[in-house]
Amino acid sequence: MTSVSSAPPEVAENIMRLQAYVPGKPAEEVQRELGIASIVKLASNENPLGPSPKAQEAVRLLLSRMNIYPDGSAHELRTALAKSLDVDPACLVFGNGSDDIIHLLGVTFLEPGDTVLQSDPSFVRYEAAAILNQVECVEVTCTPSWECDLDAMMAKMDASTRLVFLANPNNPTGTAIKSAELQRFVEALPQRVILVLDEAYYEYARDFDWYPNAVKWVNEGRNVVILRTFSKAYGLAGLRVGYGIMRPEVAQWLERTREPFNVNMLAQAAAVAALNDTEFLALTLNTNRQGLAMIGDALVALGLEYVPSYGNFLFINVGFDGKTAAEMLLKMGVIVRYSPHFKGPTWIRVTVGTADENERFLESLKEVLAAVAKG
Template identity: 35%
Template sequence: MEAKQILSQLTPYKQGKQTKEIQEEFGLDRIVKLASNENPYGYSAQVKQVLLQGLPEFNVYPDGYTADLRSALASKLEVEESQLVFGSGTEEIIQMLCRTYLVPGSNVVAATPTFGQYKHYSLIEGAEVNEVPVDADGYHDLNKMLDAIDENTRIVWLCSPNNPMGTVIPKESFKAFLNNCPKHVLIAFDEAYFEYVEPEANIDVLSYLNSHNNLIVMRTFSKAYGLAGLRIGYGIADEAIIEKLNVVRGPFNTTSIAQQAALIALSDQTFIADSYNKNKAVKESFKKFLDQIGWKYFHTETNFILAETPISGTEVFQYLLERGFIVRPGELLGIPNTIRISLGTDEDMNELKRVLLAFHNEAIVK
């Protein structure tokens, strides 16, 4: 059988080594994973409490309409229930968008570097990907992205905060982009790290939905809510967009347990506020440490920092790996001589500082 030719040019997602494997290889008692931007504080205790009292009936298909979560989320966001679509993380929604709007001969516009799945799924659907480099500070160059749009452009991917830098699109720049983007282009705005954004940096993108029916906003329960293992995210858009996405969406694409956990987690905003405050304190402390050793880093409104390394990021990654810390080398993200570090607990970050300082003194000072 013959598969799509483009698949021979792409590779499956390859996860890193598992904790047990690393422990055995380097004789370590403990591994600190700081590579996937997960919430180190877990998830709401209310989720565990409710689920322990009674699990969903796993022999019964889940609610394909996601009714309870849909109702609660629509109320919280002040949107219509018909403006919501749910997926197995925002990644599935990205896949839905590509399947819905892209055909051979069409194209998309995206920043680079950014979340790699925009490009991956666009190519699978036969679209061309026009990549526009971020500026020197890691921000989307929205003017050049506008210039890259033509009559065949179907989607523009915007990631704010952008992974892997952590930068957010400024409000005035976004307003100008929104007003100048052709109406035949869908603006896909990915806010996976929305809950970590400082209030003054929040551009309130949902407020533009009523006036721009070519905009979709994507968010997730995987990051701040700590439900990455359950895979549930959502999109908010004009009803016409949601209707088309529901045609391509699998009928039971989010599980009963994911829906229930997300509903409980949504109600516990105290946990979100606590995660936000702890993350902010750890981030400020780690930024001061990087300043002290003279390592530059990108501005970030997330739970991770992309730091410039004095030598190959892959070498720094290996040094840390052998000492029990898993980070993400920038060479895998398209930014050589950097590492992306997820922000862990205060205890873990203090230990990481000690290890990084030792590396700095060994490799740089000496």
């Protein structure tokens, strides 16, 4: 009889250091586990209004064509986006979510001895790209008011720095970097550095007159890569489509490392339709603005500290262990986010929902605070 080895296959040290991504719990899972019929998921910064109706229709029209490979160059989406952004179509690289582009940037540009630089806390996938490619991720602690400390980041740059990640607005804090400050940073970047401006929450912030026009830096020929996504304001997180804007000289390298059909056919069509659904986008932004104000006012009334947000979520100091708070809320059917990566043990991140969802979160939070006060 041949014996079967039960030992897991060995992997390289950097793969052992990687952590599997822990997503926000799906509502169905909480429903199953707790037997609560109505669950409110405010954990993954999704659009509470669902997908754009025009995107839904575009997907329906394609269902009978799913036997065909998608267009690997995403021609229609590329043309539509290039026009709306006023950039050369060759400036765009599409990904299976912007996560995919973060991964591709790491695979394409990181070599042994390089380092990645990021503000801390920020989106966890930047560090993952560093570890995967066997380079160090240097984290620069944000200011006490949770803003990116650009001066401290500049001071940390050296000859090894290759990729610098800045999320603007930042996840999980919701803070944003203003144009003048970022302009100074961009102008001072050493030649070898590629600055990745992750604008996953761009649509929520772009109407502020101080919000940077980063496309200008790409058009000037700088090594700036802007990341955007259809997962947030456009409501297509489940379809997975994001993109990078960069000069063609940078894009060409990512085109070599990208999987040929990394953005599926339904996602491409939905993204084109969503881009044209200005009514849905306006409703989304309006709902978010009202939700931010509603939750903010309630938090002030409760005496809880929070960070003014330029995204579709709020970073809140509940005043006691954030993990416990998230667990207590979960038991009441409200899914919010706590992570040790937040670097604030008493902080949670809550996505802005519909008015009803926000109300449910606030009522549950009040109950949690009352229970904790009682001891």
